[in-house]
Amino acid sequence: MTSFWGLFTQIAAIIFPVLGVIVCGYVYGRLRPNEAPQQMGAINPLVMEFFTPMMIFGAMSQKSFDIYANGALMLAGLWVILGSVACGYVAAKIFNIQVRTLVPTMIYNNCGNMGLPLALLAFGAAGFAQAAILFVMCNLLYFSLGVWLLSGRRLSWRLFNTPIIWSIVLGLTMALLRLPVPEPVQQLLNFFTQAAITLMMFAxxxxxxxxxxxxxxxxxxxxxxxxxxxxxFAYIAQQFGWFDLTQQQMAQIYLFASLPPAVSCFMMADYYQQEPSKVAAIVLIGNVLSLVFVPFGLALALV
Structure with a gap:
């Protein structure tokens, strides 16, 4: 009983700050039903075009961001995503849902505004850097395979000319070349990271x-x-030992796998007019259900 209570309090301590900011956003939206959506509409482009790229680059420029030591983690994350995509494709065929509507939401989970702060609270700075690796991999997959599906299997190179993609390219270049970032610059990036995470959760x-x-x-x-x-699929990978992950890397995979579809899925569906109301329902109800799945994933990660 003691160990169960200890695990429960540990999970509650990790999730409470994240849920607290989300609840504050919900309450604010309730109190300001007319102003809040307009205010978020003005803030969201700033978050996506400035704060989020700074957050990504800041995470990738940390000393603990070692892409060479976490290659297996990236492969395991790719396995988990493709497994979810396969489930989504089968479900779309069974329930007569458009593949372009359901499958992209299986590719891009909430590894940014929910996964990164949870990883930081659960595993510290080193865990945050590992979560950033999964976040980068998820973005690259979504803005290639996901956008290819959403666009009716057509790609425009303009989609890759975005601040987020360029921050990933710059961060990957510095990580691969092992170029250090001066400490004052890293502190500045940390401020942007905290602002991005808070704004994304509030929104x-x-x-x-x-x-x-x-x-x-x-x-x-x-x-x-x-x-x-x-x-x-995370459980299957662990049982068969396919990726030879460390205990902390496997914990990261379980946390990553428990996350709901990302809010960005709705934004992209709205851009391509691919049944945005249905995608919004998937994203929003999925995030409500994260109250069940994220504690379960954290329990698997922390056991």
Whole structure:
């Protein structure tokens, strides 16, 4: 009983700050139903075009961000995502849902505004850098395979000419060449990281007001399938020992697998007009269900 209570309090301590900011966003949206969406509409481009690229580069420039030592972690993350994609493809065929609607939400989980702060709280700075590796890999996969699906199997190189992609390219270059970042610059990037994480979680809380309950069925399907499929494939990888992960790397994979679809999935679906109301239901209901799946993933990670 003591160990169970210890695990429960540890998980609660990790999740509470994240949920606290999300709840504050939700309450603010309730109190300001007319102003809040407009304010978030003005802030979101700033977050996506400035704070998030700074956050990504800041995570990738840390000394603990060792891409050579975490190659197996990237492969395991890729396995988990592709497993979730396979589950989504099968479900889309069974339930007569457009593949372009469901499958992209299986590719891009909430490893940014939820996964990064959870990893920082659960595993410290080294864990944050490992989570950033998974975040980078997830972004690269979504903005290639995911966008290819959303666009009707057409790619525009303009999609790669974004601050996020350039921050990933710059960060990868510095990581591969092992170029150090001066400490004052790293401290500046840390400030941007904290601001990005807080703003993204707050915006997610405001977004929870937009759940369209008429799309409950597909919302529940996608919201459950993304973490459940990922956790299943993470468990398979652990049981067969395919990637030879360390204990902390396996814990990262379980946390990564438990995350819901990302808010960015809705933004991209809206851009391509690919049933955005259904994608919004998947994303928002999935994030509500994270109250169940994330503690479960953390329990697997911390045991």
């Amino acid at each position: 997610l809380g405001v977004r929870l007001l937009d759940i369209d309950w008429r799309q409950m069925k597909i919302g529940l399907l996608g919201g459950v399938l993304c973490p459940a499929g990922s956790l299943l």
